[in-house]
Amino acid sequence: xxxxxxxxxxxxxxxxxxxxxxxxxxxxxxxxxxxxxxxxxxxxxxxxxxxxxxxxxxxxxxxxxxxxxxxxxxxxxxxxxxxxxxxxxxxxxxxxxxxxxxxxxxxxxxxxxxxxxxxxxxxxxxxxxxxxxxxxxxxxxxxxxxxxxxxxxxxxxxxxxx
Amino acid sequence: xxxxxxxxxxxxxxxxxxxxxxxxxxxxxxxxxxxxxxxxxxxxxxxxxxxxxxxxxxxxxxxxxxxxxxxxxxxxxxxxxxxxxxxxxxxxxxxxxxxxxxxxxxxxxxxxxxxxxxxxxxxxxxxxxxxxxxxxxxxxxxxxxxxxxxxxxxxxxxxxxxxxxxxxxxxxxxxxxxxxxxxxxxxxxxxxxxxxxxxxxxxxxxxxxxxxxxxxxxxxxxxxxxxxxxxxxxxxxxxxxxxxxxxxxxxxxxxxxxxxxxxxxxxxxxxxxxxxxxxxxxxxxxxxxxxxxxxxxxxxxxxxxxxxxxxxxxxxxxxxxxxxxxxxxxxxxxxxxxxxxxxxxxxxxxxxxxxxxxxxxxxxxxxxxxxxxxxxxxxxxxxxxxxxxxxxxxxxxxxxxxxxxxxxxxxxxxxxxxxxxxxxxxxxxxxxxxxxxxxxxxxxxxxxxxxxxxxxxxxxxxxxxxxxxxxxxxxxxxxxxxxxxxxxxxxxxxxxxxxxxxx
Numbered sequence: 001x002x003x004x005x006x007x008x009x010x011x012x013x014x015x016x017x018x019x020x021x022x023x024x025x026x027x028x029x030x031x032x033x034x035x036x037x038x039x040x041x042x043x044x045x046x047x048x049x050x051x052x053x054x055x056x057x058x059x060x061x062x063x064x065x066x067x068x069x070x071x072x073x074x075x076x077x078x079x080x081x082x083x084x085x086x087x088x089x090x091x092x093x094x095x096x097x098x099x100x101x102x103x104x105x106x107x108x109x110x111x112x113x114x115x116x117x118x119x120x121x122x123x124x125x126x127x128x129x130x131x132x133x134x135x136x137x138x139x140x141x142x143x144x145x146x147x148x149x150x151x152x153x154x155x156x157x158x159x160x161x162x
Numbered sequence: 163x164x165x166x167x168x169x170x171x172x173x174x175x176x177x178x179x180x181x182x183x184x185x186x187x188x189x190x191x192x193x194x195x196x197x198x199x200x201x202x203x204x205x206x207x208x209x210x211x212x213x214x215x216x217x218x219x220x221x222x223x224x225x226x227x228x229x230x231x232x233x234x235x236x237x238x239x240x241x242x243x244x245x246x247x248x249x250x251x252x253x254x255x256x257x258x259x260x261x262x263x264x265x266x267x268x269x270x271x272x273x274x275x276x277x278x279x280x281x282x283x284x285x286x287x288x289x290x291x292x293x294x295x296x297x298x299x300x301x302x303x304x305x306x307x308x309x310x311x312x313x314x315x316x317x318x319x320x321x322x323x324x325x326x327x328x329x330x331x332x333x334x335x336x337x338x339x340x341x342x343x344x345x346x347x348x349x350x351x352x353x354x355x356x357x358x359x360x361x362x363x364x365x366x367x368x369x370x371x372x373x374x375x376x377x378x379x380x381x382x383x384x385x386x387x388x389x390x391x392x393x394x395x396x397x398x399x400x401x402x403x404x405x406x407x408x409x410x411x412x413x414x415x416x417x418x419x420x421x422x423x424x425x426x427x428x429x430x431x432x433x434x435x436x437x438x439x440x441x442x443x444x445x446x447x448x449x450x451x452x453x454x455x456x457x458x459x460x461x462x463x464x465x466x467x468x469x470x471x472x473x474x475x476x477x478x479x480x481x482x483x484x485x486x487x488x489x490x491x492x493x494x495x496x497x498x499x500x501x502x503x504x505x506x507x508x509x510x511x512x513x514x515x516x517x518x519x520x521x522x523x524x525x526x527x528x529x530x531x532x533x534x535x536x537x538x539x540x541x542x543x544x545x546x547x548x549x550x551x552x553x554x555x556x557x558x559x560x561x562x563x564x565x566x567x568x569x570x571x572x573x574x575x576x577x578x579x580x581x582x583x584x585x586x587x588x589x590x591x592x593x594x595x596x597x598x599x600x601x602x603x604x605x606x607x608x609x610x611x612x613x614x615x616x617x618x619x620x621x622x623x624x625x626x627x628x629x630x631x632x633x634x635x636x637x638x639x640x641x642x643x644x645x646x647x648x649x650x651x652x653x654x655x656x657x658x659x660x661x662x663x664x665x
Binding site: 026 | 339350355386558565566615619620
């Protein structure tokens with residue numbers, strides 16, 4: 001059996017997997033019956049439905065012909081890695097990482113780090129424009145979020161303000 | 163004639179210099195908030211609520227209302243320019259609006275959104291003023307069974323939103339419904355799917371999913387293409403205003419959207435979002451004129467109709483608030499809070515006990531709409547400039563604003579981790595060719611659907627036929643089946659494939 005549509009095949013598998021996972025989780029809660037639905041009733045029904053739909057999609061992916069095989073194509077590992085890393089580092093700057101005892105480094109440091117890391121996700125990386133962008137963003141964010149909107153963020157590293 | 167007397171009273175109140183200033187500040191603040199992706203009117207109103215203690219009640223409510231509308235307008239701007247739905251009601255605007263921006267028609271898209279919203283706002287205000295009392299009668303007829311069937315209809319309609327595989331769209335809706343299940347079950351207090359993580363007992367935030375899937379997923383996907391293949395925004399921006407052709411197309415769409423939005427907004431329970439989806443669905447069903455861009459590729463009607471619908475819906479959603487005291491969504495709940503602080507009990511007596519408040523508010527809504535269009539239309543030129551910024555400057559900014567926006571909802575870094583997770587998930591969705599918009603609708607409606615299903619069955623004591631024996635509910639379900647049949651029929655199916663042939 002040839003996979004006629006790669007995209008559909010894998011999405012079908014994904015739906016089946018997620019559906020089964022939710023259904024399995026839901027069966028752990030009280031189900032109840034129609035008149036008195038427990039917490040597990042609706043999620044179980046939906047999980048089963050999703051798994052069923054997933055199986056249909058996978059089946060179609062094996063049977064219905066497509067022109068070019070609907071390939072998924074290469075995964076963009078580099079952009080994925082850098083964007084997510086930038087986000088995670090920013091989160092660590094704002095909230096600190098209690099697990100390793102890192103205190104929050106603050107918004108400004110976070111913005112610089114995020115910009116520097118995220119810019120690596122593109123094709124070219126030139127330090128000076130990136131630094132200018134980071135400074136602009138830091139300034140803008142400070143004005144908009146801290147001064148104007150008075151949001152509560154740690155702005156400077158906790159090591160200095162504590 | 164009583165209507166005109168009341169409106170005159172209202173305008174008298176609203177047109178005082180002080181109240182106009184407050185309306186203006188509210189609109190300005192609201193638009194700024196709405197434009198920043200991730201920060202919405204809910205957070206803003208919550209923050210500004212204490213500031214309004216000192217203001218007289220009418221002024222406070224006028225300002226808060228201004229913020230609410232401003233945020234909706236601003237939210238549409240980001241949806242069109244950057245493909246980020248900042249509000250649940252902008253999810254639909256993203257679909258055609260962003261495509262229009264990519265084709266160099268961001269100006270007409272923004273103008274269509276603005277003008278459609280303004281028109282709908284005016285009509286909505288009139289309806290509010292004229293029909294507040296009789297319309298609540300209608301709302302009373304809707305019991306849980308009717309709501310459930312209405313949502314089924316809405317979800318089936320949402321399938322039409324997907325331009326790709328029908329069954330994958332349905333699967334995405336169900337996935338969205340399931341994601342909505344995460345959190346504490348209201349009826350039993352059981353924390354579902356929370357893996358003992360306290361933050362998950364409140365469920366996954368809408369903003370988190372929206373930012374992750376629409377924001378990060380899209381950015382990662384864009385970066386994976388080489389600069390030449392990347393679908394950059396067309397270098398030539400063709401004009402700021404819609405063409406005469408555009409206007410001709412827009413007008414019926416706006417009228418339909420307004421009608422739909424006015425009706426659905428009255429139902430307590432968030433009519434504005436459903437109205438936007440429903441309006442888009444209906445537009446899609448109408449025949450395309452020769453030479454019109456297909457839906458999903460930048461059809462101006464796909465922007466004008468949902469925008470009109472959600473604005474009309476927001477206006478008429480004041481009806482259950484002002485007449486019954488039932489807030490249709492979280493923002494309105496805050497307004498109820500504001501009223502209570504000023505010793506006003508929202509409910510049927512507001513109209514008679516505080517007429518200048520009621521009518522003053524209505525009049526200021528109209529003024530707010532006017533101010534917004536005056537504020538925003540000239541600014542379109544500035545917004546367009548934003549699109550000419552090279553992508554390598556734009557995308558780190560989007561990553562930053564998403565992270566900040568998400569953090570500001572709960573001041574909890576947990577949300578930032580979740581956005582990262584959904585960014586990865588969003589990218590996977592794009593690679594697998596599954597559409598995120600149906601997922602978001604399912605997510606919003608999931609908990610509500612479960613609630614209504616439960617209540618309906620509780621009231622009927624476990625009798626499932628209640629959905630068919632109650633006439634309104636049966637009618638809605640029949641409409642859903644009809645819609646499904648129409649979409650699935652082979653001949654229509656062939657035309658559908660034809661209409662949505664991509665590359």
